[in-house]
Amino acid sequence: MEKVVIIGAGIHPFNRYPDKRGINPSMTFQEIGRSAVDKALKHAGIRFKEVGAAYCSTMIGPISAGHSILAPFGLNGMPIVNIENACAGGGTCIRMAVDAIRGGRTDVVLALGIDKMPQGFIKMDIWPEWMEKTGQNLTPFGFASRGRRHMELYGTTREQFAKVIVKNRKQGVLNPNAMWRSEVTIEQVLNAPMVCDPLTSFMLCSPNEGAAALILCTEKKAKQFTTKPVYVAAAAVGTPIESSIFGGMALPQEHGMTYTEDPYEITTFVSNMAYEEAGIGPKELDLVELQDTDAASEIIETELLGICDMGEAPRLIDEGLTAFGSAARPIVNVSGGLTSKGEPVGASGLAMIGEIVYQLKEEAGTRQVEGARVGLGHTIGMGGNCSVVIVRT
């Protein structure tokens, strides 16, 4: 099968600007997208006219988002496809790019993700009216419920959730693409306002704005541009079945789920597909960028990805084994994670892989993880969409 190489990555720093709408008035949606595309093209050393297809992920962007972003680069008649797949949009773009290249449709694809998200709870029309009227239409409901169950089943503590944030914020200080670039203490995290018990405001990621782009191509084409290829080893995307409790927004489907003692977990299912496709197991990962929408999710998704057994991730956090500077592998969320970067939903999954590409090419500066050769990017979000992308040198 055709090997697919990522030859360029560009990230427009994730941030938020303090105007009344929570939207940066000085830079438009299109300009933010172009900034990431420009960086990715320069990083690859390729000209836009060589790109044969573009996939653009956004959750709340305008109609024809990708078309309006890319027009000034010089349109060449290629297919531009806009994708809304919630948090998994970026991973879905990579999957579609890989399929297009492996299928022989084109030899160079641009994968782009962008969003400009207002501050606060994400307003989404996916919530049914009855849940809105009864006060259940908030994403932290699921995250907190899942965290609370982990506390009950495994004895996980609030302090351990706080330590996840202390770790990620410390790592975010080193990442110029992150929004929060200051360290916090366990006490600050625990004493922040409670949103949904056990999650305080410091334990939840912030919707914000940003963009990320990747240039993918055939192995043959990549030889023109790089002597250090980063390969896409797997690009898996999936959705829940009806007995999934914690897929999607970390809640059952709207009309309830079938009760089982051992619920089907979408992250386990999709990551197993990815491990099989890559021929790589979780113990071989050097870097993991995973969906830390909240402190509890980092712990739970670490377990569901098979990095450790269920209930073991709090110990990894206590011992700092997944923190930058640890001799153990993988390092989790060296970028600072969503809890440092914030989450422009459509861009998030691509920025995870962008970070891993920089790491694998040894271009990550002060946050460089020594000897990193294999990385995994994981997203899970609304609709139960989950993506797991594995890249390697």
Add this chain to the structure above:
Amino acid sequence: MGDKRKVPVEPSLFEIPAAGEPLYLNGSVCSSCERYFFPKVERCHVCGQTEHVKDTKLGRKGKLWTFTNCCYPPPGGGYKGKVPFGLGLVALEEGIIICSRVNETDTSKLKVGMEVELILETLYMDDEGNDVVCFTYNPRHT
């Protein structure tokens, strides 16, 4: 002036029971799959068929699967009740887990696996002075 009335926050979810009568949720069941649903569905989400789906009453009792609370007003403006309030996932006797309000804001008083029963709570008073009520699950401290 009539007596103050109780009005469901969303009429499709449940009916106000007559005095002395039990409260139920309005749901559906697929007799082919033996799968229950709440709220009602027209099509079974397991087999994808419509012919074996019929209305049913459910949800009198269950166990707390997990729980949390909501300390800020939810987005969108559709919710007009007080804050904070309890939330949780409830495993019903009918074999499904549903999202619900929980009649306890203080999570230290709750445990996974705790038995809960369906009750009504008043969310707010409407412009005509009626109590707008919602279903919630009340922990049974034994």
